[in-house]
Amino acid sequence: MKCCLLPLLYICLAQTLWSQAPLVKMWDKRFGGTEDDELRSFQQTTDGGYILGGSSESGVGGDKTQSSYAVYDYWVVKIDSLGNKQWDKSFGGTDNDHLSSLIQTIDQGYILGGWSYSGISGDKTQVSWGSSDYWIIKIDSLGNKEWDKDFGGTSTEEYFENINQTPDGGYLLSGILYSAAGGDKSEKNLGISKYGL
Secondary structure (H helix, E strand, O other): OHHHHHHHHHHHHHHHHHHOOOOOOOOOOOOOOOOOEEEEEEEEOOOOOEEEEEEEOOOOEOOEOOOOOOOOEEEEEEEOOOOOEEEEEEEOOOOOEEEEEEEEOOOOOEEEEEEEOOOOEOOEOOOOOOOEEEEEEEEOOOOOEEEEEEEOOOOOEEEEEEEEEOOOOOEEEEEEEOOOOEOOEOOOOOOOOEEEO
């Protein structure tokens, strides 16, 4: 009796798997300019569309409607539920800036996070502490900049990774820190680098 159950179970399982509907592609889209553009983060938005973010070295051309300040700038693209572009925005200073994370905020705007080598220039309103710092930009629902902030230590480099909004409306930032205590960094490293909040 045991010999018959295993083949029967296999046949039933195989029929169940084969009878399921195959995955069907609904749509695909590509967005880019005339140079190197890198997607680093995306999220579905409350209107059913998506917000896409990354870094771009493209000037005006293709899907990009704003020129670059330096080699790489933050580039954000808002699309609807069918993948149609609604708007795009670039943010940068006069050195390299790399966006790594973005989320929709409770006010229906967006918060962008990455790392920046730029000093005060372009969209960046605060000096850098070290070689590269965390650079946070708050934009409204249409991509207009509301404010930006720079966070870093005084010695070498900080590489931003993630951002989350807290229940009190603030933000929690995380990434890799190489700096010792100094600037915005209050604790020394235990080794060469430290994962920091």
